[in-house]
Amino acid sequence: MKRTSWHFTIERGSPLPRIGRGGDGDPIYSPLPEAGCRACRDYYDRAQRYLDRMLPDLPALSDLSAQLPHGAVQKIEAGLGDLFGPKALVTISDADRPRETRSPRIFDPEYVPAIVMMTAPGGSIRFNDSKPRNDKNGKATPPDDRRFLLTFGRRAEQNVRIMRVIFDAPKGQQVHRIHRELAPDYHYDHRRSVLGLKSDNSIVRYGSPAGYSAKGRAAAIAAAGEHFERASKKDSEAVLHIARTRLDFERELRRMFRLADSLHKELVKRRRAEEGNKL
Secondary structure, eight states: OOOOOOOOEEEOSSOOOEEEEOTTOOEEEOOOOHHHHHHHHHHHHHHHHHHTTSOSSOOOGGGSOTTOOOTTEEEEEEEEEETTEEEEEEEEOOTTSTTSOOOOEEEOGGGHHHHHHHTTTSOOEEEEESSOSBOTTSOBOOGGGOOEEEEEOSSTTTOEEHHHHHHTOOTTEEEEETTTTTOTTGGGBOOGGGEEEEEOHHHHHHSSOOGGGGOOHHHHHHHHHHHHHHHHHHOGGGGTTTOSSHHHHHHHHHHHHHHHHHHHHHHHHHHHHHHHHHO
């Protein structure tokens, strides 16, 4: 497998100001510029040609425009890979806790443009605190017990954890990280190869899936479509470079995530073949 350069940093020069908050309290940003949308599309067009054996080289994040960081996404850079594959380190601002900083989250490079494109009409990725600051007795929760989990959307039907979007988890199945016993900062990692499924015990206990196991990729794409519709009603010209209609936008997101899935499977297969050849 021919490798492309894997040393890069894509960083926005200045923070992108929020233009408001939706009725659900979710931060709203201006739309992703045309150059950023084109970079995301070009990445997956190259991925398709690579999978069809029409290109010898992998698509690379390092080839993308510096316009790619958008909304809450501040910076994308290369990380040191491990046995689970390469790492794209994505720095995301916490709009709900602006005085606090968050460590970069780890992604497979092939999913990053799709995630950014999901926010293109102005929606945002946000952090959900896994535990309240204080317990029911008013005692402060120890910092080590808090986990800030990435989600997309805010309302109950939109609040989808990003790792469920990446794994395309079915309803009633929880996504967990299989390396949590080996990595102290396991909750930073959103790579497909570290994720697994397990049954949601709430189905047995309550008769129906509760909380985050009820929503997945389809719900996140629908939430992105709602953001597109909102932005289009406000100024249809401002989002024409993203898509002509909400239906077209959601169709494009499904295509991008589908190609990310296929590219990931291909890269895992080739990586295992290379490792086998070394034995």
